[in-house]
Amino acid sequence: MSRSSRSSAAIPFALAIAVALTACSGGGVHGKPGASGVRDPYFPKMGNGGYDVTHYGLTLSYDPQSKRLKGTAAITARATQNLSAFNLDLKGLDVAGVTVEGKVARWNRAGQELTVRPHDDLDKGETFRAVVRYSGSPETLTDPDSSKEGWLRTADGALALGEPTGSMAWFPGNHHPSDKASYDIKITVPERLQAVSNGELTSETTAKGRTTFAWHTAEPMASYVATLAIGEYHITRSTTKNGLPVYAAVDPTQAEAGTKVLARIPDIMEWAEYNFGPYPFSSTGAVIDRSEDADYALETQSRPVFPGAPDTELLVHELAHEWYGDSVTPKSWRDMWLNEGFATYAEWLWQEDHDGDTADKIFHSLYKGDYYENPDDNEAIWAFPPAKLSSAAQISDSPVYDRGAMVLHKIRQTVGDDRFYDIIQGWAAAHRHGNADTDDFTAYVEKMAPDKDFSEIWDDWLYGEGKPDHP
Known part of the structure; x- marks a missing residue:
């Protein structure tokens, strides 16, 4: 009985303390600060947690x-x-x-x-x-x-x-x-x-x-x-054949050349949708500024930016990023090859479909080392694996672009054209408006072609150091 009476007195006292503490804290569970970064392997201070x-x-x-x-x-x-x-x-x-x-x-x-x-x-x-x-x-x-x-x-x-x-x-x-x-x-x-x-x-x-x-x-x-x-800017508004709005802004100094290349956007978009699947956004277009305003083009979402009028292949590259990079976005900067490898391979596919070199010819020219006029540019392709960068300074280097595209061509060689296009269209659809990394991609490829062995591609082309022994 004495034990019971002491216990019953202690319970209300404990409850009173808890209520008082809750009132002082303003209610709810005490929070803690969110992280000051998301531990990106190359930009650890970027992003925030919580x-x-x-x-x-x-x-x-x-x-x-x-x-x-x-x-x-x-x-x-x-x-x-x-x-x-x-x-x-x-x-x-x-x-x-x-x-x-x-x-x-x-x-x-x-x-x-x-x-x-x-x-x-x-x-x-x-x-x-x-x-x-x-x-x-x-x-x-x-x-x-x-x-x-x-x-x-x-x-x-x-x-x-x-x-x-x-x-x-x-x-x-x-x-x-x-x-x-x-x-x-x-x-x-x-x-x-x-x-x-x-x-x-x-x-x-x-x-x-x-x-x-x-x-x-x-x-x-x-x-x-x-x-x-x-x-x-000179502003032009138009639509593609399926009614997609096209909004383009061109610096007056680039008007003649810029207007000519931008007239190809409807044809490029039709070709891209046929190859990559439905366009993921509600408009498209471009911004063409002066060549001295920036030293690179960028796939800014729905409206890529160009320093000076681009050639057709560069326009194809940046528009392909709308699927691969802007809609399917990397989980971290380690996965940049999923952006640039796809966009570079889109250039190869465009050339192949428009009376240029085939993707296979470009692939073998890169492997042999005679694609670029400068020998150093050909050698740079093998500086590091596309999925295994060692520093932030490498996210825009040649292996991310060229060797990344070569990985995709190796997949195409392995599975054949029909299944390859199923893979790249399915990848864009499966991660539409989301984020994905290299492990997600390799798992997706293996799921789409369970009868094929991709270990050599992953080991030698995607993660392997140096130039693979065989093209």
Whole structure:
């Protein structure tokens, strides 16, 4: 009886303590900070843990004369753990304030990390809205391979390019390809200029000498293929044979050559859909800027960017990325060959189907070492395996492109044309608007051709060091 009476007195006391602690904490389970990176093998600081972004609403204003950008980023996300704090990637720019769920949040900066501490902890599974107000002169970043990205100033405006890390130069976010989201980008510029972005132009309004362009991207998009092109452009609007909108912006200095090559977009899209399956987005097109504005083309989603008018093969390459890279996006930067190998092989297939060299001839020319005029370029193909990079500086090197395409040709040789096209179309369909890695791909190929042995291809061509013994 005495034991029972002591026990019954202790239970209410313990409950009272628990209630008091819960009241002090504001309710729910105590959260912990989300990770400041997703441990990408080549860019470990990029991306953040603890949440998944579903939508970015960017309201921006840019003045090319003062070179200043003013922005508000409204980020809708879902907590994947109980969160007391979370990080956003933002390089440079000055933060004026942050709110989470309408309440002022504490924040601090350390390098590219903007750490946000909400007024109340966020529960796992909770959808929340964070708003960041910022401004400043956006930075041009230098990649590990020495190329320029981020915010590139041009003669008449600016060009925002994000692969692999540049998008953090113009808006805060979870800047890793594994976290894709929809976008609304509203940008105000002087009225003599255009502002072009991804997706569809939903409105264009002018007032007090400035024009606001509103762009909407409904399909999931990785931040590295978000773009913003500000300048004087000739704008053309058309449709493909099946009614897909085509929106193209061409710098006046590139008008003659650019208009000629862009006229091929409908034919290329028809060919690409026949080979790769249904187009994954609701519009297409291109931005052609001056050759000095960037030193590479980029597969920015639904609207690839080119420095100067591209040739047909480069246009094919970047449009093929809409399937392989933009829709089926790598889980990490280790898997870049799944982007570039496919897009390079698309060039080979285009040549094969349009009275050029066959893919098999290109493959053997690369293997023999007489494809490029410069012997060093031929030798560079064998510097490392396409799925086994040793540093971030290698993600745009020749093995990722050429040897990646050779892996696909080896698969085609093994399974035959009919099953090969089933594989590349099925791969695009199976991971449409998602993320995938090399293990996913090899497993998919083996599933689609269970009667074939791919061990030599994986061991020698995909992961093997040096040049394989046999073509």
